[in-house]
Amino acid sequence: MAISALQFERSKYAPKLPKALQGPVKVVVGKETESVADQEEIQKLFPNTYGMPLITFEEGADTGSLPVMNVGVILSGGQAPGGHNVISGIYDGLKKLNPENKLYGFLGGPGGLVDHEYMELTDEIIDEYRNTGGFDIIGSGRTKLEEEAQFDKGVEICKELNINALVVIGGDDSNTNACVLAEYYLQKETGIQVIxxxxxxxxxxxxxMIETSFGFDTAIKVYSELIGNIMRDANSAKKYWHFIKLMGRSASHIALECALQTRPNVTLISEEVAEKEQTLAEIVDYIANVIARRAEDDHNFGVILVPEGLIEFIPEMKTLITELNDLLAEGQQSANEFKALVTDAEKRTYVIGKLSETSSKVFASLPEGIAKQLTLDRDPHGNVQVSKIETEKLLIEMVDVRLAEMTEEGTYKGSFSAQNHFFGYEGRCAAPSNFDADYCYSLGATASVLIGNGKTGYMSSVRNTTKPADKWIAGGVPITMMMNMERRHGHMKPVIQKALVELDAAPFLKLAENREQWAVETSYVYPGPIQYFGPTEVCDATTKTLELEQGK
Structure with a gap:
């Protein structure tokens, strides 16, 4: 296979590990845990894995090889830079425990476990994928593991391959499924661990216990480079307002971090919009006023960051989307009736007639394109697919109308020309930054130690990540500790609680402190591409979010 010069050099990179994982490992058992909320309900649903203790690794004494273990690995959900290094870390960690250990990759995500599609991962395969982006080593998928028949099919293939443990690499929903799987396998006494x-x-x-999810560091560096390039272009051409939507379904962490990296004129934070109960009209007014203020200095250009999930946080839109999710949820009679309709006009009329009076008015007021996007098929979790909603175009259209009104009022005397962008897939499969290469490899090595020590229902945890890698703290956190109950598909279900942007925390406060200055002035910062080689302060820098959260 042909590879680039960078990939060739990158293959030589040896990821750094926490000191505790560099030799024999001692497991230190900490305090027992409870779920972050809804303790009674979570404990009833997870009687075998609830309340397990935190685990920390320390340097230990050599105890020789452990018995042979085979492990299966699954990549679940959307891609994130560093996935290949997690698998490399698992592989090397297993071989360190016993050279006879084997690692099997289930193909195409969780569906590979159910459908018994797999491959054995060997030295040759692993070495080809070290420090590379993407999930193409075994592929990923969005099959949800939530039915006993699926779990039992997993047992069949694990018994056939003598697999002792499964590692699920995924986000909050995928790890929730991993916990459900761990609970079921314990209940049925299958002997199969799940990490x-x-x-x-x-x-x-x-x-x-989870300071950051892997892939975030690399993705924001890719997006920040692109934003910086657009800023340089905007400051050169001096005639365009760039509306940039950034991936991040429920939380605005990506938009916030990219803002701290690049200093745009406007950064919308979904959580702030929800907290202040801002209407769509108020958001449009805010943007239009910034544009008008810059026009007073003949600066008819700028950059605006829009989080992907913004539309769900605007109060009247959130209510509308909740009603639409329930109306169009899989299995509902209304969903089947809706799908049977032929024309967009028929569908729009049908929806308006089924919503509450307030939501009907909101839905009817939306441009046809946005209204149609809100009624597209739901994702596997029953939610609207916000990446398909062109929020940035909606804002451009509404801001354009507002500026025309302000021109007539005499409060705006500039020219407005807009460009729209959506940065999402550009960052998901980039070659991992040094931080993600190290962090992911450490997560994988941690998973292998948890497996070697018979643990199940745990998530790999690597902390103290603003320090050099050898000072990182590795261990395990019970997945039930992170859970709460949420409404999904019209029913209450246990899920890992999403971490939204905290408006009283240092990263957001840093943005709030500077937003007025950045709005009016052209304070752009141009981060440039990810640096893989060079000074430590450039190549191994963590995110601004981590630095601010940990007081660095």
């Missing part, structure tokens, strides 16, 4: 690894570029799988 999770925290993956999502969205950054919303985080808590006191």
């Amino acid at each position: 999770g690894c925290p993956k999502t570029i969205d950054g919303d799988l985080k808590n006191e």
